[in-house]
Amino acid sequence: MKFEHYMPVRILFGWGRLSELGEVASSFGRRALVVVGRRSARRSGALDRALDSLKRAGVDVEVFEGIPPNPTSTLVDEGAEEAKKKDCDIVVGLGGGSSVDCAKGIAVAAVEARPVWNYVVSEHPSGALPIIAVPTTSGTGTEANPYAVLTEPNLKEKRALNRPPFTYPKASIVDPELTLSLPPRGTAVTGMDVLFHALEAFVGKRCNPFVEAVAEQAVRGVTKFLVRAVKDGSDREAREGMSLASTAAGMAINGGGTTALHGMEHPVSAHLDVAHAEGLCALSGPYLKYLAEVVPWKMARVAEWLGEDVSGLSEERAAEMAVVAIEELKEGLGLNLRLRDLGVHEDMLEILVSDTLSVMGHNVANTPGELDRGRIYEFFREAM
Ligand SMILES: [Fe+2]
Incomplete structure (x- = not known):
């Protein structure tokens, strides 16, 4: 038998642990781009609680909102521009797999000059902003791996950005309470x-x-x-x-x-x-x-x-x-x-x-x- 095992994500599992987001994030950066979906995180109160926790820990926040279920590479590039413009040094993905995957893509594209699709297809990035994943569904498992599934809208190709170690979250907060509002x-x-x-x-x-x-x-x-x-x-x-x-x-x-x-x-x-x-x-x-x-x-x-x-x-x-x-x-x-x-x-x-x-x-x-x-x-x- 011959294999390699690598799983470098710090996972914080448990009820109510969203409140620890700020403390966790503050060890990686001072200004967070918070990437969220269209409505549910705002409606359920999860977004407000996440922002409160970040602010209480002294982390400034910028919100990048409206991620659709199948996020595109162009949206990731927009988010990366936003992260650069606002000087964000950490990316938080809050939501289903789409928001977290979009956050992973933004983390890579924000430190690179070229569109994210280059790093999906062939190039290895030089680094990425630290990523924190906060899943609100129990589905993709993106909180525990380096994959970010993105779609190139013109080519109609859906592929995984997979650039370990950079696309692993530094930490993932898996709080079952966030899934209570999932229909x-x-x-x-x-x-x-x-x-x-x-x-x-x-x-x-x-x-x-x-x-x-x-x-x-x-x-x-x-x-x-x-x-x-x-x-x-x-x-x-x-x-x-x-x-x-x-x-x-x-x-x-x-x-x-x-x-x-x-x-x-x-x-x-x-x-x-x-x-x-x-x-x-x-x-x-x-x-x-x-x-x-x-x-x-x-x-x-x-x-x-x-x-x-x-x-x-x-x-x-x-x-x-x-x-x-x-x-x-x-x-x-x-x-x-x-x-x-x-x-x-x-x-x-x-x-x-x-x-x-x-x-x-x-x-x-x-x-x-x-x-x-x-x-x-x-x-x-x-x-x-
Ligand atoms: Fe899947």
Whole structure:
């Protein structure tokens, strides 16, 4: 066995810990650009509490507001200009994955003269402003890895800015209280993203024993708490369980990466601006069946983590149970979607397959078994 493990993020987990943001930030800078989404952080009071905490610790604040669900590289460049103009020396991402990822991009572009997309595609930056992540959903896990998913609006390409060590948050505050106001649909979709992160990192070729441990924790957490958190958003135990699962899954992809499921989904949300995890749900049916074929021993473990009784069953049979359990979970959450429901047309499939292979080729390479163009095309067709 041979692997490398690197996870340099200081994670502060627990109820009410948003109040520590100022103290944490003050050790990295004096003026923070706070990057937030369109409305929810303001409406829930999280933004005010974050700003209060920063000001109390003597950190000046500038707010960069209105980040959409799929943030673009041009928006990141605007934010970087703002950070330069206002002399910010730290970037705080407060919100769902989009706000935190946008903050990561701004942190890089603010110290460089060139647009952020250069650093997404090829160039290694010379540094970045310190990043603090404060997730308000339990979904992306970006608080525990160096990935920032951005879309280039003209190319319609969605890729991850991945420049360790610079794009790791210096610290992440994971406060389950911030997720209490997340509506049922948002809770459900971001929760499915957690499940797929953990599952993909575990089945991927780059999986190692640490990845496996956190993937198991994440899948067990989703199994126990996702439906509860969706049914009753004020269920604190469930919210805490989902926050923990999300961060664990973020750690899982930090080491193990994602596979062809994320590889196929990015082109879909790049072309159609759909919610990331809705795309994952739509594509997952045929892909999970493929996994049960090529890595039944891994999918059998996943079945166990999903709470299925697999004692005495063959690996193949247990693997099939994992596929059925995930289908049932999607069904129960109202996420049994087809690509057609998301606006995908038959005549788009060729370009989606091409983008999967070119833009997301590293994800295809991390997928177990041998995937070729024809098989990927089949996944898309079956998911229609
Ligand atoms: Fe994801």
